[in-house]
Amino acid sequence: MLLIFHAIFMILAFLLMLTAVVIAHFLRKKKWWLKIHKPLGALAGISSVLGLVFTVIFAATGGGGHFQALHSWFGISAFLLAIAAPILGQAYLKGGKHRALLKKLHPMVGGLALLLMLLSII
Secondary structure, three states: OHHHHHHHHHHHHHHHHHHHHHHHHHOOOOOOHHHHHHHHHHHHHHHHHHHHHHHHHHHHOOOOOOOOOHHHHHHHHHHHHHHHHHHHHHHHHHOOOOHHHHHHHHHHHHHHHHHHHHHHHO
């Protein structure tokens, strides 16, 4: 059951992040895009945290090994980037002296997280 919950939350994280990326890429000219993009990214991060929690519980209770498969490495990398992307996005919106760097870094990290999620699913 733990692996089923893991899969549900990770697939949900992928779909939420995919939707956030599509909105940012194709609907950026709409006035409302950021109001939808931000919570979708945050929910993707939260969903990935929940997915990770279920797999850690599964592994801790003797259900499986740690980082023995490529899926695990893609997954933990995607998880870290899925958490980093909304943080970078918020930092960009707050401004500051690194704003130009954050503007480039945020979509790159989000896109890479999405790619790693897809590779992990495959």
